[in-house]
Amino acid sequence: MANPDPKQEIINKLSRLLLPRASASDGKKEGERTLRFLKERCIAGRQIHFVLFEDKKGQQIHFTCYVEQNAVGDWQFRGAAGDGITGTPGPVVEQGWANLGGGGMPDHFYAGGYVADYGLDITHVRLIAKNGTVIEDTVENGIVLFLTDQPVALPIEAEIYDRDGKLVYKHRVLS
Structure with a gap:
């Protein structure tokens, strides 16, 4: 309904x-x-x-x-x-980390989740799909959301950036 x-x-x-x-x-x-x-x-x-x-x-x-x-x-x-x-242990890392869930691939992609900051002042996350689609979001209250009308193919890599625009860490998500 x-x-x-x-x-x-x-x-x-x-x-x-x-x-x-x-x-x-x-x-x-x-x-x-x-x-x-x-x-x-x-x-x-x-x-x-x-x-x-x-x-x-x-x-x-x-x-x-x-x-x-x-x-x-x-x-x-x-x-x-x-x-x-919320609050249960996620991946054990000492870097910035985007813990995302999502779906809708390839044509109705969406994803979202929490970003682990570890005192690194993480401000935004960029997703880069295998087919070249790039989506970014600003971290607000530890949360990022991604939505695009472009096709998205796995694997997807998350790039984690600090306030100075420095790449802090990158890792695969949703794979």
């Missing part, structure tokens, strides 16, 4: 997948209190949103959610990537 509001479409989908029915004690849906939108990127007819969900135990789970606009202008949930519970 589609919705004229892309954020509401994401709330509806994640609520159906993750949240129990309305609480008997207050009659409110859990999703009204537990879903937060932290960052978004938009191009014509397509959007990605970085969403944080908090479960009953207070654990936070993040998702990069992808929606597309249909022919009548409504938004449809098309996919999501998440990396489990």
Whole structure:
């Protein structure tokens, strides 16, 4: 089912997948209190949103959610990537690192996730696909999002840059 509001479409989908029915004690849906939108990127007819969900135990789970606009202008949930519970150990490295999830290759590429800074003042990340497509984003609150209308082929390399524009580290992502 589609919705004229892309954020509401994401709330509806994640609520159906993750949240129990309305609480008997207050009659409110859990999703009204537990879903937060932290960052978004938009191009014509397509959007990605970085969403944080908090479960009953207070654990936070993040998702990069992808929606597309249909022919009548409504938004449809098309996919999501998440990396489990926020704060759990990721790759053990002492360099800047982009821990990304995504999909939609080759023609509807999206990706997003957290950037490990390690005190290096990381400010932006550049993705370079095998076919030459380059996508960049600025780190905001430790988060990056990538969305393009260009074809993207694996493998993809992430380049991590500091405030001075110096390449700090590079590594493969989504492979």
